[in-house]
Amino acid sequence: MFFILSKTLYFLAQPLTLIILAFVASFVVKSARWKPRLRLGSLLLLLFFSNEFLAREMARWWETPPQPLDEVGNYEWGILLSGVTKSDFGPPDRIYLSRGADRVTHTVLLYKTGHVKKILVSGGSSELINPTKKEADEIKELLVVLGIPDSAVLTENTSRNTHESAVEVAQRLTGQTTPDRCLLITSAFHMPRSQACFARVGWPMKAFPTHFYSAKRKFSPDVWLLPSLEAINIWNTLIREWVGMTAYWLAGYV
Numbered sequence: 001m002f003f004i005l006s007k008t009l010y011f012l013a014q015p016l017t018l019i020i021l022a023f024v025a026s027f028v029v030k031s032a033r034w035k036p037r038l039r040l041g042s043l044l045l046l047l048f049f050s051n052e053f054l055a056r057e058m059a060r061w062w063e064t065p066p067q068p069l070d071e072v073g074n075y076e077w078g079i080l081l082s083g084v085t086k087s088d089f090g091p092p093d094r095i096y097l098s099r100g101a102d103r104v105t106h107t108v109l110l111y112k113t114g115h116v117k118k119i120l121v122s123g124g125s126s127e128l129i130n131p132t133k134k135e136a137d138e139i140k141e142l143l144v145v146l147g148i149p150d151s152a153v154l155t156e157n158t159s160r161n162t163h164e165s166a167v168e169v170a171q172r173l174t175g176q177t178t179p180d181r182c183l184l185i186t187s188a189f190h191m192p193r194s195q196a197c198f199a200r201v202g203w204p205m206k207a208f209p210t211h212f213y214s215a216k217r218k219f220s221p222d223v224w225l226l227p228s229l230e231a232i233n234i235w236n237t238l239i240r241e242w243v244g245m246t247a248y249w250l251a252g253y254v
Contacts, residue, residue: 003014010244015049015235016232017041019046022041026038026039026042034142048138049235050228052228052230052231052234054229055213059212062189063188064192064195064214074117075115075181075183076105076177077117078116078185079122079141079169080104083123083135084139085133085138085139103185106185108146111148123157134157135157136156136157137157139155156172162193163197163253164252165197166198166200169198170198170201170202179205182203182205183205184205184207185232186210188213189241190241191207193245195207196245196254197248197253200254
């Protein structure tokens with residue numbers, strides 16, 4: 001029930017959902033006073049959420065900052081959280097990655113530069129319908145293709161969310177290693193919730209964030225004034241993460 005409820009809340013809190021609801025409501029309400037207010041509100045919401053400068057500043061505030069490789073240190077395990085594969089694209093003879101592919105490619109970099117000795121990929125399926133594809137298995141397959149030895153990659157493919165990943169990883173590694181010898185790898189926007197989940201189950205780890213929405217500040221007119229679909233996408237991601245953090249807090253997961 002928690003899984004379905006969180007997915008529903010994610011949808012209702014998305015910027016485009018709010019904009020459309022406000023616009024549709026302007027045609028439904030009978031009050032002549034509220035009709036123009038709702039239409040103006042939907043326009044202001046659109047202008048706000050499509051402003052790239054504001055969106056990237058909010059991402060900068062929320063995301064865990066990037067870490068130079070020479071400051072990373074060396075770890076026994078790299079804990080790679082899934083959530084970046086797309087199983088419904090193209091022929092099934094290859095692995096398809098979303099924009100968060102940095103999670104995988106930077107994990108390869110960490111391994112090949114000696115910062116992690118072994119990799120544990122965590123994640124089953126987040127699909128409500130037909131959850132047959134296991135992301136951890138797909139990512140391991142790709143890591144091996146990219147040159148990581150099969151013996152250096154383990155998987156945990158039963159978890160459906162970050163909380164379950166934290167529980168499963170902690171159970172899997174207890175007695176084999178300690179949290180200070182593990183490095184958590186996930187997207188920068190997802191790192192605050194991930195670290196909180198792992199700390200909650202007694203497995204706090206250092207962070208290696210990837211896949212950033214924040215960027216160097218630009219003050220050109222196109223960033224300040226022109227509507228941007230990328231800005232809406234950034235807000236969509238951040239709001240989804242904030243809703244997730246709130247739901248996890250209410251459930252006692254963080």
